[in-house]
Amino acid sequence: MTPFKLTEELILEIEQLIEDQNNSRLESLLEEVHYADVAEIIDELNEEQATYLIKLLDSDKTSDVLTELDEDVREAILNNLSAKEIAEELEELDTDDAADIVGELPKEIIQEVISEIEDREHAQDIVDLLRYDENSAGGLMAKELVKVRESWNVLTCVKEMRAQAENVTRVHSIYVVDDDDKLKGRLSLKDLLTTSTKSHISDIYIPKVDSVNVNEDPEEVAKIMSKYDLEAIPVVDEMGRLVGRITIDDIVDVIKEEAEKDYQLAAGISQDVEADDSIWDLTRARLPWLFLGLVGGVGAAAIMGGFEDMIREHAILFFFTPLIAAMAGNVGVQSSAIIVQGLANDDLKGSVGNRLIKEMLLAALNGVILAAVLLLFTWAYKGNFLTALAISISLIVVIIVAGLIGTFIPLFLDKREIDPAIATGPFITTSNDIFGILIYFWIAKMVLGI
């Protein structure tokens, strides 16, 4: 298969069908389309058309569609639905997805929506999930899981499991709890089926099971699940009670979002934005970093102003400031990126001191190679060996300092429990620009004996 490709023609056709209120054609056209693709279509429609489609299609499909929509589109559609209609959609969803949608609703209608949900246990589960911080294992987990008590025998267990499994899309594991709901272990389906129906669960379950605490950071959960190749992990509260389950598809989303966030931070974009967001949203995400760059540039200009007396005899020094700034920025970004990734993957070993020494050697090696090339070039080009030497020596020192700053800042931020990813971007570039230019003129002045 190739993934569904949204075409201009399909959108136009659907818009026309909506205008004609040709419901039967719309239904048959969209019946075979996956909900994730229907969501892509609806993202392209206007609010009225989108609401029309959601009201038209079956709620077992539209509920899934809702979870896949862009947040602003979903908000607009939900605004046009009654509390009862929203409750019908929630009824069809797993508790984690339902809770995410409820969390986005205006506070004043939440209670009404919840009261319209017919399955009271489902409603209770959704309300339970609302209590957890979005940015924790609790905010990620679903209540749907299969659990059995260690005191049961196999017969009871199988009966209970059948009832529970109806609400669970994919049974990854059967969890075993004690009478206080404390997680004790897991059960293999195979053992369950090959044992006498009178056996007690306590005699056949596997007491070893990985779990995470409700307060665990989603990134940490993602690390655990991907490191140990888990497709689902149970979530326990502070008393060790089993309260939910996180599945690998949620973790895939966490990993992707985290990667996108780090990438955007490295590029100097401070909020989660997409190419199709409004110019205003994009400006808010981009302007702060540009402003930082502006301040840095003004700082650099002020520094150069301080060396103005050199401009008559050594104008060439001023021509190379963009080169110095660019090299300082590039080296800083390179070294910080490697540290940020190492921290994210937990594979930085050894002390900060060793790491700085290594980066210094690395930067010195790169610096010497680049400076040698630059020396030959500027010497040939301008004919003044001493000036060329001054520029080249400065370049080496600037590269070393930039590498050290790029290595140190993310390590420092991480120690302070600040996301080191903010370091790889305009922050490093700007500070390295300023330091770079300052060091450059200072060394040049010494070498030229001014």
Add this chain to the structure above:
Amino acid sequence: MTPFKLTEELILEIEQLIEDQNNSRLESLLEEVHYADVAEIIDELNEEQATYLIKLLDSDKTSDVLTELDEDVREAILNNLSAKEIAEELEELDTDDAADIVGELPKEIIQEVISEIEDREHAQDIVDLLRYDENSAGGLMAKELVKVRESWNVLTCVKEMRAQAENVTRVHSIYVVDDDDKLKGRLSLKDLLTTSTKSHISDIYIPKVDSVNVNEDPEEVAKIMSKYDLEAIPVVDEMGRLVGRITIDDIVDVIKEEAEKDYQLAAGISQDVEADDSIWDLTRARLPWLFLGLVGGVGAAAIMGGFEDMIREHAILFFFTPLIAAMAGNVGVQSSAIIVQGLANDDLKGSVGNRLIKEMLLAALNGVILAAVLLLFTWAYKGNFLTALAISISLIVVIIVAGLIGTFIPLFLDKREIDPAIATGPFITTSNDIFGILIYFWIAKMVLGI
């Protein structure tokens, strides 16, 4: 649980135990440790110690450990194992992992290793997988899956399935094929269990099943599986025959690697490196981009040299070149990052023209705000309104051009089927530095009427 934390003490203890050849203590110490964690330990040992541990522990554990090791550590260990020992490890692994390891072996020993594998079917599957490009769905898939023929009845089916399922760690789906092995659909376990044993599979299977072609790009497979929330997807060859299966845990690795690669490219690191790689590897990954920056800087210096006659009266213009270069670079990186992510997520709609117009408006908005701030500052600081105006107008134009270049280049690369991620980094920064400075002096010259 918290993930296993590797400590200096544990490594020292294990090194001591290896030196003492205290095998029983080593075995009991590592028995409860997950294979992914054992791999972390072994990554820290020297070659001799690592080989000792691999030979000591059971091959059902060490085979999994091998798949998790750093590539260079694995290579060193395999070098110290006999063909028979390697074959024993491969015997324990799923075909996809086994094929990955065989693919890394020196060519001259592959045949010997394969001939030592006792399970001939397993050996055949591994050899089959070796034929596929590492960077394709075929290179990612495993041969382990449960498949039944549509011509069978339920009874035969259940019998065959039992035998097949023994080799499959997780049965995600039962695939249905015809007598030519062509993928026809899938079967739900529930239907299988609730139907008469005499029914034919052809009457009960679900004819709708997503699949990917063996030649499909792994990133495309990742997109399909994560979009449609699939935990496994069957792989078919050019004739529609079922040849393998890809599971979500492999896809998690693809997504992570892709994200790391894009992040490193954006930071100007051209190969997959880690903080703990050698200085030489790191230099090879970093130096090419720095060299590009050097060429850019020399270009900028040459341009400034061309405007040398302005230096006496308008030295201040030269002081602001790092600012102009930095802003051009930052804006270019920001706009290219958003395009690169949009392309990766397939959510760029509309024409290239519209996108450029949007970026132009966005850049103009940011540019005007930043230029206004800069105008007030430079005017107050230097007291020359015309110079301040010249710098500010240039800044607006430079930001707009930088935004357009940052938007256009990744779109252009993508059309040419080159990974657009290489655009967000030194490539954009360097070209924008040069264009920025050229435009800056040219406009300043016009405004100042020189």
